[in-house]
Amino acid sequence: MCCLFINDLDAGAGRLGGTTQYTVNNQMVNATLMNIADNPTNVQLPGMYNKQENPRVPIIVTGNDFSTLYAPLIRDGRMEKFYWAPTREDRIGVCTGIFRTDNVPNEDIVKLVDTFPGQSIDFFGALRARVYDDEVRKWVGDIGVDKVGKKLVNSLEGPPTFEQPKMNLDTLMEYGNMLVKEQENVKRVQLADKYLSEAALGDANADAMNTGAFYQ
Template identity: 45%
Template structure:
């Protein structure tokens, strides 16, 4: 303590006399450099060099360069949409120590969310009839073995025909039978207020189908329903920029099915799996002709014959106890009807049973409370499906037929506009 006090008393703050070193004061060392550029000093060997090389541990990630000398993080950001981040905490892919059990052995939540655009067919319960002449199965198989065939295989299959003939439903039955997990789009997605969005969406959906093949080991395809409603030209309808981009995108996919860009720079390693494309529509003559040429699109006109109609409708009514002969009498009673007409017959027979069920739960006044606001422990009355008979089906058929005739015979638009010239 005495030494410390002596050291303190030696300081004279008002004066500028030099400070004397004490035994407790470390010696002050000052190093000077002759060079005026301090950036050339290498602290490791005290030698100056024009381009000092830092140790890896001292480098910032912002200074890292790739093998070509480009900024690594900038290039990584540009390619972020192509990075395979679908691994997650998948058991067997990363170390079990890091996977843990709190999220389960396979907890790739992000990948499941990203794949919601695919379609599964759990709702197709029962035994349905698939027409042997339906070409979707053959087209899909040909595209998956295209590298083994010595022929030109069109990427696109266009299934067209009359309204309500089961084009989409037959295709979905084939998807279910083959275990395919497709990406399905509709004509409403082929237009947008932003130019280029529908074309980019098609390329993204195509690449998503390719990821299903690569990451899940399942077959997939891209299906666009009612494409003529989105791309067809009817009368004096206007061709938009998005229509042109969509047509160009589909033509490019058919010509280069393994090189699909969604805006990033091309990379030699970015090879997409060949994914078959299926269109459905009613009139392909309204679509841009170069898109539907034989080299790009394989056409299939679907018009079920009488045998196909009998088999399809019989499978539809088989669980109701309707025999094939009874189905034949129904089809003969309502000839020249689409397949969806016979499906509507069965749906119309439920109307009376549903009306009775509404009365059983308290009427239309209490319908909202009973259906949406009821307590979970209070169950609704059991709905009893109606017993299907030929008479009930015929009655429903005549009702639907009257509605069709009223639409064709009653032109309400003329009734509304009859006084316009007065």
């Protein structure tokens, strides 16, 4: 038995706002998937007209926002939709795999997950990557930016080596709080843009300004 797995279908076949072009390729993907869903035992290649039915092949797709897909493709009967929200145990299990090579104790992983309960799984992967990124930044700062090229390209000393950074609960908490602050800054900028667009000189009073009822 086999299956067709499509990862992040909405990123390729979906429409993300008015700036996304809807090309012939998008139409062919949607039409092909709809045809397979409607006739799963009669899938033909171009130029083939076989009367013999073929075995059904399940199609599994993943995505972040299926509302961007062609609506008839995701209607009931063509697609069974499942929303996966990881439980606390799921998050602990995934984080255990993320930090396995770093020898982080299980009790520290549990505390880390419980400290950031509203964060996605990617948050913890980014947290770990940030620790390693800082080690690279320290290396660049030590040798100087102007010497990075000589160290990396055709170096007689060979490629640079790094010691595995030691990760403990305090370090992970520190980097986790840094990521949370970055998220808050992004939200703050978005809220500021929204506020400015709806302020006294923004779009909220456009009608009053056009009719002369708004006194400047």
